[in-house]
Amino acid sequence: METPADIVIRLFGGEMAVAAICNIHLSGVYRWRYPKERGGTCGNVPARHHPALLLAARKERVPLEPAHLIMTLPDELPENPEITEGANAAIDHTRCAYAAIAGLFL
Numbered sequence: 001m002e003t004p005a006d007i008v009i010r011l012f013g014g015e016m017a018v019a020a021i022c023n024i025h026l027s028g029v030y031r032w033r034y035p036k037e038r039g040g041t042c043g044n045v046p047a048r049h050h051p052a053l054l055l056a057a058r059k060e061r062v063p064l065e066p067a068h069l070i071m072t073l074p075d076e077l078p079e080n081p082e083i084t085e086g087a088n089a090a091i092d093h094t095r096c097a098y099a100a101i102a103g104l105f106l
Contacts, residue, residue: 003043005032007068008053021056022049045069
C-alpha cells in the first residue's frame with residue numbers, strides 16, 4: 001500500500017522537488033518514509049507541510065488531493081476479542097478526526 005509520503009513524492013517527481021516545495025532539507029523528506037525508530041514518520045507527511053503541498057499541486061496542476069495526505073485506516077478492522085471497547089472507540093475517533101481534517105482542504 002502506498003503511503004501519503006510515497007504518493008506526494010511520486011506525484012511531484014521526487015524527493016528534491018518535495019523538499020523545495022516544503023522548504024526543508026532533502027533528508028527531511030527521506031525521513032517521511034523511515035520508521036519512527038529511525039527518526040521517521042512511518043510514511044506520514046507532517047501536517048505543517050500540507051498547505052504548501054496542496055498550494056503547489058494547484059499551481060503546478062499536480063493531481064494531489066487532501067485525502068492523499070492522510071494515512072487511511074482500513075474500513076473494516078479484523079475482530080479481536082482482546083481489543084477493549086476503549087481501543088475500538090479510539091479507532092473510531094481517529095477515523096472521525098481524519099475525515100474532519102480532510103474536509104478542511106475541500
